Amino acid sequence: MNYYILRGVNGHVSLLNHLDLDTYQRIKSDNELDDIQEIEFELNDELGRKPLNDCNWSPLNLSKGAFEILFPFIKNCIYKPIEGYWMNDDTKELVYVLRIKDRIDCLDRERSVYSVINENFYVIENYVIDESKTDGRMLLEMRCGTEIIVSQEFVDLVERNNLTGFRFDRILTTSEYDALLPEDRPRARLVNCDSVGNKATVTSSISSSKPMVKDVGLLKKLIKSIAKRTKRNAFVFDYDFGHQCSLYDSKIGGIPYWDASCKEFPTDEEGNKMIMLAQINLGELPPEVKHKLPKTGLLQFYISENYQDTGLSTDKICQVVYHDLVDEKITIEEVIKTEIKTTLEALDFPIYGEAAIKFSTKSESMIPSDYRYSSYDIKDSEGKRVYTDEDNIMDILSDEECESLFDDTRQSKLLGYPFFEQLDPREDYREYDDLLLQIDSYLNEDNKKLRINWGLGGTCNFFIRSLHLEKHQFDDVLFNWDCS
8 A cells, every 4th residue: 555645735735824713814826726725724722723832733624525525535534614715805615624533653763764853743854654553544644743644545536536736745665665675765855845736746755776876985085075175164052041131142032132213123025023033242252263244243133924925035024134333221121112023922933932142163064955065076087077966965875974974054053054954945046155044943842931943843044145244244135944
């Protein structure tokens, strides 16, 4: 039996941002009604919904026609019909919200690749399903993930009835995994679904053999040469939860320093005041380390509350503000009077709470996920490339070799090299060549003072043109966030 991850419009089954079971907005796709829907909800536990932060409830939202076809074959779901409107339209439509009643543990942990966020939530990079534990179900949800898994029977039913908007990513079962040669077992991420068509589409994450490389030893030597040539310093964040943040400290979240007599507060395109993600007191950076940033002043990073609308944006969603002069007479009370919103009260925001930042210095090198990596020649003595553009270096080398050759760039930090859950988004924005700031998710159930979560354990980046960084011009930056 084959199994798949179920995807919907834009690659998702549903939007979990807001929940309201009385009204909803549906996202249009090619001006047609898809049979699987993205719905905006408001928190409501009428269907047994747990708080959003638990990340362990994945509703399946179907059109009336799809519901009538599929539900008779699904034995382990409860449902609720909702009547709502098209976005920017007065036409009412009926959508059925299904919830899987019981979650099962069928992930083969020995063969899958995953990161544990907490006991109920894993970020799973490569699924391997233990088919002996699926109980023959057509539709199932695992205890440790948020994706809905479906059987071949479900896929056939969707395709046979020409239902639209569905996407299916093929995943391995234990028996299929064991039948593969070790070098053929996939370590790459699941295929992304980034377009919407009129038919159900099945894609596969089962890789072919590793790319053939004539001289792996030479490849390693050249990789080490690139690492040496691309070394640069990064200031990694260490959170100090015992320190009471002042208005002028380096910090994640909290209340920003602001002199209303000198600058207008950052706003988005709708005129709403942005929220500060981080404030860096540049005088607190280790003085012995060379860098391109100013030596003094405050550097602040803001985004709009509507940041979810895009993963990649410039000044409509984000702003970086540099205060070269700081008036230490300004008080927290004066800033609060300007009626700004902060991470101390913005619940539906990637950062909640605040923490002081201490800096440690790290030297790191460029990694292959950076779009600039391919510009470095990896050639043999005859001038031929050691590997082709179609090959992925991370697939050619073993996990142990990758760990020894490439730096781990996934930290919250200033400068250095970026980490991406997916692909480098700067393919069409190559002028933003330097990383200015990176904020990684921070999910610690024992720490109630700070929570950082980009999507499902993702990362955000601020990029800047290297020439602008050298000139200390921060008014033109590129903001991106992604998750697995």
